Amino acid sequence: MSAVKPMLFNLQGVLAIYKFEMARFTRTIFQSLVTPVITTSLYFVVFGSAIGSRMSAVNGVPYAAFIVPGLMMMTLFTEGIFNGSFGIYFPKFIGTIYELLSAPISYIEVVLAYVGAAATKSVILGLVILATASLFVPLHLVHPVFLVGFLVLIAVTFALFGFILGIWANSFEQLNIVPMLIMTPLTFLGGAFYSISMLPPTWRTITLFNPVVYIISCFRWAFFDTADVPVALSVGLTVAFLAICLTVVSVIFKTGYRLKS
Numbered sequence: 257m258s259a260v261k262p263m264l265f266n267l268q269g270v271l272a273i274y275k276f277e278m279a280r281f282t283r284t285i286f287q288s289l290v291t292p293v294i295t296t297s298l299y300f301v302v303f304g305s306a307i308g309s310r311m312s313a314v315n316g317v318p319y320a321a322f323i324v325p326g327l328m329m330m331t332l333f334t335e336g337i338f339n340g341s342f343g344i345y346f347p348k349f350i351g352t353i354y355e356l357l358s359a360p361i362s363y364i365e366v367v368l369a370y371v372g373a374a375a376t377k378s379v380i381l382g383l384v385i386l387a388t389a390s391l392f393v394p395l396h397l398v399h400p401v402f403l404v405g406f407l408v409l410i411a412v413t414f415a416l417f418g419f420i421l422g423i424w425a426n427s428f429e430q431l432n433i434v435p436m437l438i439m440t441p442l443t444f445l446g447g448a449f450y451s452i453s454m455l456p457p458t459w460r461t462i463t464l465f466n467p468v469v470y471i472i473s474c475f476r477w478a479f480f481d482t483a484d485v486p487v488a489l490s491v492g493l494t495v496a497f498l499a500i501c502l503t504v505v506s507v508i509f510k511t512g513y514r515l516k517s
Contacts, residue, residue, distance in 0.1 A: 269361040270369045277343050277373030288377065289384055292331055296385050299327055300392045303449055314451050315482045320393040325476040326448025327389065328382050332410050333443060333468075335381050337435045339374035340418025345425055353515065363509035367419065374415035375408070382407055395479070403478035409494060410471060416501040423514050442468045452484045467493065 281288055303323055311319045347353040356366065389395065397403055418435075425431045446468030452460050463469055464485070474490030477483035483490070508515065 273369035317480045324389045330443045333439045334435045336378040336414035337418035340415035341422030343370045345422035371415045375411040378411035398481040399478045413498040
């Protein structure tokens with residue numbers, strides 16, 4: 257039995273953690289859903305109306321519609337990282353992480369539950385923002401199947417990245433370092449509200465070193481069939497980052513880094 261037991265999948269344990277994390281999401285429904293809707297509406301008022309009235313179109317796409325993929329990605333980055341990090345950091349903070357580590361559940365199942373819940377929240381938020389945006393501008397999705405698939409890929413990738421940050425962080429302040437001081441500036445500089453083709457050649461070259469450019473460009477292609485960089489390259493880089501995060505998580509649980517001390 258001892259040789260067979262580790263091979264069994266603890267579905268009940270995964271669902272227990274997943275439901276607990278989703279319940280926390282519903283308890284903070286105002287912060288989780290209403291706030292992004294208000295923020296998105298404000299972006300459309302400021303960027304879509306004020307700037308859009310002076311800029312007719314970008315790459316043949318009305319400016320108000322052009323910024324929708326950037327708004328969605330900006331939310332997915334920040335919320336995915338926050339939900340993924342807070343889910344695992346809170347048990348560390350209150351000390352229940354040791355109960356989790358001693359429970360009959362593998363690290364793969366732990367990651368699947370926490371990251372799955374964080375990714376689910378991100379996808380819901382992304383769809384809510386998409387619905388909110390459709391109230392301001394007419395949207396025609398050129399590649400809807402690809403859009404959904406890439407949306408899920410980004411949600412899972414950054415939820416996993418957030419999970420790693422939650423293990424690494426030793427304080428609530430550290431949880432906010434990456435999403436607020438790194439991801440937000442990279443998003444604004446990554447073509448969320450403009451096309452990098454509008455930049456001078458030197459700055460365009462520099463911008464290509466920003467990984468967020470590839471994600472936003474690929475997501476925008478799913479909307480309007482226009483991209484600043486090759487779509488295949490964008491997907492490949494995203495999958496590569498996901499693979500790196502999976503490797504890091506594996507090393508963390510095998511070594512017990514910041515989990516057992």
